[in-house]
Amino acid sequence: MLKVEDLHAGYGNIQVLHGVTVQVDGGEIVSILGANGAGKSTLLKTVSGVLPAMRGRVLLDGQDISSRPPNRIVRLGMCHVPEGKQVFQSLTVEENLKLGAYCYHSAQDRKRIEEDLAKVFTLFPRLAERKKQKAGTLSGGEQQMLAIGRGLMGRPRMLLLDEPSLGLAPIVIEAIFSTIRDLRQEGITILLVEQNVRVALEIADRGYVLQNGRVALEGPSKALMGDEMVRSAYLGLRKR
Ligand SMILES: Nc1ncnc2c1ncn2[C@@H]1O[C@H](COP(=O)(O)OP(=O)(O)OP(=O)(O)O)[C@@H](O)[C@H]1O
Ligand SMILES: [Mg+2]
Known part of the structure; x- marks a missing residue:
C-alpha cells in the first residue's frame, strides 16, 4: 500500500533522512522505532507531504505522491496524526473533529460528516461526553483521543500515528492501543512511530529501527524483540 523508496529529507540545508526505504502492506501495523532525533517524525512528515522530499519517492497504491500537497494526500486516504497532539485548544471537541473533515466540506457531505462524528463518538465515548468542552481543558489522554478522532474524520485508509502514547498513563496507553487494534480490524493500515518499544512491537506486525x-x-516484530541490539538499546534488557 505504502512504499517509501530511498527517501532523503530534512530542513533547509540540514539533512535528516539519508535514503530510507520502508514498505507497509494493506492491513498491516508497522512500527518505526528509534532514539530521539533519529528522524521518525521527519519520516512521517515527508510521507504525508508536510515536508518536501529532497530525493526518493513515496508511493501510495503505486501512485507517486512525493510532490503532492498534504490536503491532496489526505484525499487519497492517508491521514497523519502529528506528534504532540496539536489540537486547537480554544475550539470545542466537536469543532476540532469537524475540522478533521475539512477537505469534505460541502452541502452533500454534511450527512457524511455527521455519520463520521457519530462513529468517532462511539469509538471514544469520553469525547462524546465532552463534545462542547474546549479542547484545551481536556486531559492529555483525552486530547490524544481527540487527535486520533480528528484524523479519522478524514476517512483514512491509512493512518500515520506519531507517538500516540507520549506522556500518558499506562491505562490510557492501553486504551489508545486497543483502539488502534480496532481500527486495523476495520481495515485501516497503520504506520506507527512509538518510543515505547515494548508496546510498539507487541501491536505491530513488523518494525523498522x-x-x-x-x-x-x-523485520517481523518477534524477530526484533529477540534482537540483542533492540533488547539492550531499547528494551533495557541485558544479554541473554
Ligand atoms: N523544523 C526543524 N528544523 C530543523 N531541524 C529539525 C526540525 N525538526 C526536526 N529537526 C531535526 O531533525 C532531526 C530529526 O528530528 P525528528 O523530529 O524527525 O526526530 P524523532 O526521531 O521524531 O525524535 P523524537 O523521538 O524526539 O520525536 C533532529 O536532529 C531535529 O533536531
Ligand atoms: Mg518525533
Missing part, C-alpha cells in the same frame, strides 16, 4: 536517518534494522 531508524538510526541517524537510516534504517539500521528491520
Whole structure:
C-alpha cells in the first residue's frame, strides 16, 4: 500500500533522512522505532507531504505522491496524526473533529460528516461526553483521543500515528492501543512511530529501527524483540 523508496529529507540545508526505504502492506501495523532525533517524525512528515522530499519517492497504491500537497494526500486516504497532539485548544471537541473533515466540506457531505462524528463518538465515548468542552481543558489522554478522532474524520485508509502514547498513563496507553487494534480490524493500515518499544512491537506486525536517518534494522516484530541490539538499546534488557 505504502512504499517509501530511498527517501532523503530534512530542513533547509540540514539533512535528516539519508535514503530510507520502508514498505507497509494493506492491513498491516508497522512500527518505526528509534532514539530521539533519529528522524521518525521527519519520516512521517515527508510521507504525508508536510515536508518536501529532497530525493526518493513515496508511493501510495503505486501512485507517486512525493510532490503532492498534504490536503491532496489526505484525499487519497492517508491521514497523519502529528506528534504532540496539536489540537486547537480554544475550539470545542466537536469543532476540532469537524475540522478533521475539512477537505469534505460541502452541502452533500454534511450527512457524511455527521455519520463520521457519530462513529468517532462511539469509538471514544469520553469525547462524546465532552463534545462542547474546549479542547484545551481536556486531559492529555483525552486530547490524544481527540487527535486520533480528528484524523479519522478524514476517512483514512491509512493512518500515520506519531507517538500516540507520549506522556500518558499506562491505562490510557492501553486504551489508545486497543483502539488502534480496532481500527486495523476495520481495515485501516497503520504506520506507527512509538518510543515505547515494548508496546510498539507487541501491536505491530513488523518494525523498522531508524538510526541517524537510516534504517539500521528491520523485520517481523518477534524477530526484533529477540534482537540483542533492540533488547539492550531499547528494551533495557541485558544479554541473554
Ligand atoms: N523544523 C526543524 N528544523 C530543523 N531541524 C529539525 C526540525 N525538526 C526536526 N529537526 C531535526 O531533525 C532531526 C530529526 O528530528 P525528528 O523530529 O524527525 O526526530 P524523532 O526521531 O521524531 O525524535 P523524537 O523521538 O524526539 O520525536 C533532529 O536532529 C531535529 O533536531
Ligand atoms: Mg518525533
